[in-house]
Amino acid sequence: MERLEVKNLNHSFGFFRVLEDINFTLEKGKVISIVGPSGGGKTTLLHLCAGLLDLTEGEIVNTFKSSSFAFQEPRLLPWKSVLENISLGLIAKGISQKEADMRATNIALEFGLELKDLEKFPKDLSGGMKQRVSFARALVVEPGLLFLDEPFSALDIGLKKELQNHLIDYIAHHNLTILFITHDIMEAIRLSNEILLLKSDPGEIVKHIKIPTPQIERSDKEVFDMMIELLKDKDILNTFELEIK
Amino acid sequence: MKFILKVLKDFPWFLWSGWGAVASIFLFIALWDVGYQLYGELVLPSPKETFGAVVGFFDDEDLTRDMILTLTRAVIGFAAALVIGSVLGLMAGFFATASIMSRPIVTILVGMPPIAWVVLAMIWFGMGDTSVIFTVVIASFPIVFVGAMQGTRTIEGELKEMVDSFGLSLWQKFTNLYFPHIFSYIFPAWVSGLGMSWKIVVMAELLSSSDGIGAALAVARSQLDTTVALALVVVMIGSLLFLEYIVLEPIKKEVEAWRD
Numbered sequence: 001m002e003r004l005e006v007k008n009l010n011h012s013f014g015f016f017r018v019l020e021d022i023n024f025t026l027e028k029g030k031v032i033s034i035v036g037p038s039g040g041g042k043t044t045l046l047h048l049c050a051g052l053l054d055l056t057e058g059e060i061v062n063t064f065k066s067s068s069f070a071f072q073e074p075r076l077l078p079w080k081s082v083l084e085n086i087s088l089g090l091i092a093k094g095i096s097q098k099e100a101d102m103r104a105t106n107i108a109l110e111f112g113l114e115l116k117d118l119e120k121f122p123k124d125l126s127g128g129m130k131q132r133v134s135f136a137r138a139l140v141v142e143p144g145l146l147f148l149d150e151p152f153s154a155l156d157i158g159l160k161k162e163l164q165n166h167l168i169d170y171i172a173h174h175n176l177t178i179l180f181i182t183h184d185i186m187e188a189i190r191l192s193n194e195i196l197l198l199k200s201d202p203g204e205i206v207k208h209i210k211i212p213t214p215q216i217e218r219s220d221k222e223v224f225d226m227m228i229e230l231l232k233d234k235d236i237l238n239t240f241e242l243e244i245k
Numbered sequence: 246m247k248f249i250l251k252v253l254k255d256f257p258w259f260l261w262s263g264w265g266a267v268a269s270i271f272l273f274i275a276l277w278d279v280g281y282q283l284y285g286e287l288v289l290p291s292p293k294e295t296f297g298a299v300v301g302f303f304d305d306e307d308l309t310r311d312m313i314l315t316l317t318r319a320v321i322g323f324a325a326a327l328v329i330g331s332v333l334g335l336m337a338g339f340f341a342t343a344s345i346m347s348r349p350i351v352t353i354l355v356g357m358p359p360i361a362w363v364v365l366a367m368i369w370f371g372m373g374d375t376s377v378i379f380t381v382v383i384a385s386f387p388i389v390f391v392g393a394m395q396g397t398r399t400i401e402g403e404l405k406e407m408v409d410s411f412g413l414s415l416w417q418k419f420t421n422l423y424f425p426h427i428f429s430y431i432f433p434a435w436v437s438g439l440g441m442s443w444k445i446v447v448m449a450e451l452l453s454s455s456d457g458i459g460a461a462l463a464v465a466r467s468q469l470d471t472t473v474a475l476a477l478v479v480v481m482i483g484s485l486l487f488l489e490y491i492v493l494e495p496i497k498k499e500v501e502a503w504r505d
Contacts, residue, residue: 052406069410075403079425079503088421089411121503141411 002028002064002144004049004179009058011044017202018044022058024196024205028144031171031178031215033188033195037240041203042181043149049179050147064144064177070137072150074130076122082108082133083118089141107140108133111166128159135163139170148180152187164190172216185236189226191215199239207235252499259495266490290472298476299483308461312480315446315458318374322381323442327435329382330389335427337390338397347394354387359445360452367453377457380449385438392434396427432500436493443485 009022018041026032034042047053049060050069068089076085083104090100108118111132122130131151138146152160168191170176182188188195189211197207209230213222230236237244274292281291302308337343362383366376400423408422450459458477465474 050410052410069407071403071407073403075407077404077421077425079429080421088408088413091421092411092413092417123503123505147410 005061007059019203029175031192033180033192036198040200067145068138068143069147070151074134107136168215295475319446322378326385330386334390334393338394359384376453377449384445385441388438396430
């Protein structure tokens with residue numbers, strides 16, 4: 001079975017220890033969220049797993065055949081139309097232009113874009129639309145493993161929920177595996193099977209939280225209840241330096 | 246190919262959108278005519294007479310040859326500056342050390358008055374083609390160089406990372422990321438370089454050559470023939486306007502459609 005395994009991973013920038021003794025295994029079809037405060041080394045961990053940073057200590061075994069990345073910012077190529085942006089990963093795989101266009105169009109429509117948007121340049125899109133394009137671009141290559149770097153953080157709650165629902169549908173229908181980092185606990189509860197709590201200075205996993213119900217069956221009430229419960233948790237309060245009144 | 250077709254398809258619309266520019270040119274000519282009526286022919290010949298002289302140039306074999314000669318020199322000089330400036334600018338942009346080292350040199354080249362280059366060129370190469378073309382190249386080169394270097398140095402790290410995450414091949418990275426970005430910087434630099442070449446060629450010819458529009462201008466000056474002098478200027482400006490607005494501008498519009 002395909003999996004991503006991180007063993008005894010340490011990472012430092014100069015003398016500054018960012019990540020210490022990270023261990024976890026992500027199996028096919030599962031979603032793991034790494035939750036922690038900003039500046040806690042989450043992005044570094046994700047970049048290490050995705051091979052965008054070189055590993056210095058420890059081991060990462062990635063047996064997924066393909067992976068893709070959706071960033072915090074949409075990072076669209078400004079000189080390419082929406083359609084060309086989405087099909088970028090397909091072109092990189094050597095898929096013909098015609099098929100790439102077709103698949104890109106289909107997924108764009110699935111993610112709530114309209115046909116007339118496809119010819120537009122990124123400058124003519126709203127922030128939410130750009131993030132839709134970014135998602136479509138990451139998913140159109142049908143990755144075995146998807147890396148998500150807080151892609152919802154700049155969206156309003158309505159849009160956030162809508163895109164999350166698209167993603168949840170996608171997880172259910174395509175058996176998608178996701179490594180997701182976020183500072184939003186609610187988002188993590190809604191999307192993941194397992195939450196890893198990463199405290200900062202140095203980045204260390206202090207808690208594993210498993211959520212047994214499949215994402216698509218999770219009701220809002222369940223999510224809220226769990227959120228309330230987690231907000232009473234000592235580790236979470238300490239990690240985020242929260243004070244509850 | 247698709248791109249060229251699109252440029253051609255949009256061309257009539259582009260021309261149609263040029264009425265504002267045409268109106269401002271006519272306004273300028275009207276003011277020119279006022280100047281003529283106030284100060285008389287010796288100071289400022291009338292537009293009608295000047296344009297008549299321009300038309301007359303094409304019947305005069307010597308002057309036609311001069312015009313072709315000057316345009317050829319400008320084009321050769323500009324083309325050389327374009328190639329050398331682009332290649333060196335790209336190289337300087339890709340290597341941090343090279344770009345740091347080239348900065349003061351560029352400042353020197355930009356700051357050096359072109360007239361000084363003409364004098365040096367005359368000493369080095371004597372009167373004639375080489376001096377003129379050399380001056381054109383050396384004056385336009387830094388503009389193109391800076392454009393190419395800036396383009397290469399300003400590629401966003403975030404986009405590079407994104408492209409890496411999708412595993413694009415080196416060639417795909419070049420066509421999808423590097424080329425469009427660099428081109429958006431280098432193309433305006435080419436246009437400014439072209440304007441510079443046009444100006445410098447006449448100046449260089451006036452001092453260091455016995456033929457071409459610049460030399461004809463020197464003759465007109467010595468004969469106090471203001472009409473011919475102005476007509477020669479009209480030829481230079483007219484050809485530059487044509488190149489810049491009719492040839493390059495539609496391409497630029499298409500290339501930069503993605504910009505705000």
